[in-house]
Amino acid sequence: MEEYLWNFDDPMGEPFCLKFFFRMDNWDYQEALWLLLGIVPESAYGIDVSPNCPSKLSTLDGKQRTRKADLGGMMFAQLLQSELLRIWESGNHPSHNPPKYYVDWVQSKGYVVPWLDWAEENGLIPSTETPRGDSTGKPINPRTRNNYLRLIMLLAMHGIPGFDPRKPYEAAKAMKEITEINLDEKTLAGYIREAYELQSKERIE
Structure with missing residues (x-):
């Protein structure tokens, strides 16, 4: 069963912040795991959802998420990031990779990237559809x-x-x-x- 990497109460808006990150040739794995969750990495480092901490983070649609208004979504993001990190570290991966490397990897683990359709529609990432073969079913040279x-x-x-x-x-x-x-x-x-x-x-x- 696939798991959607987004659990804020409102759906993700247009993730226009992605355009900056897709100008990069490679992402390091720490920022990539936050990006897969729809979160601006710089806003997530040191996140703390304890009651007395006024933590906030930014999602890729430009919205500011606060502990007061979005505690559930923030806790879910923190837990999922830890889960993804553990799965990532169980493998043997380079520390820096093209964006599509991370998308393909997380999809292979049964997760759904919340911004993938938008990124494909806007030409930021090639379609993840498996290439077709010819009429005989053989791969095309x-x-x-x-x-x-x-x-x-x-x-x-x-x-x-x-x-x-x-x-x-x-x-x-x-x-x-x-x-x-x-x-x-x-x-x-x-x-x-x-x-x-x-x-x-x-x-x-």
Whole structure:
């Protein structure tokens, strides 16, 4: 059974604070565990939920959480962070890793990241969907896959009005409006993002 990494009374708002953290190439594991919980790491260090402590922390949607108003959520966050830390330390991991490393790891342990859909929709992280194979079920050769991505980009750029690969979800919507492609927008946006990243990389090289 999956466990949702958020237990404040109100749902998480737009986690716009994530944009700063996704500018980093790597996160250290201590800050990553707080980020997975939807909490700004700097606000969480030294957190104390004892009755006489006026502790507060910030969540990624920019809200200030106080002991008086959000004690239950703060206690849950502290307990879950300790739980995640214990699971993390049971393995053999590098201390600094790309953001997606932590997302994949925590999902493999049965947890749901509260901001993942938003991060994917805003192009901060590639879709976690397992890559498809070809019609025979076999994995697609990386070279062949890259050729498919180049073809998607070429056809879309020249044949779809309003197609902007820098905005993958909007681009996916534009593509579905004039084609009969049998893919949902989230999956299609993942391919568009991947194609754009490949194009950008090849331009630099």
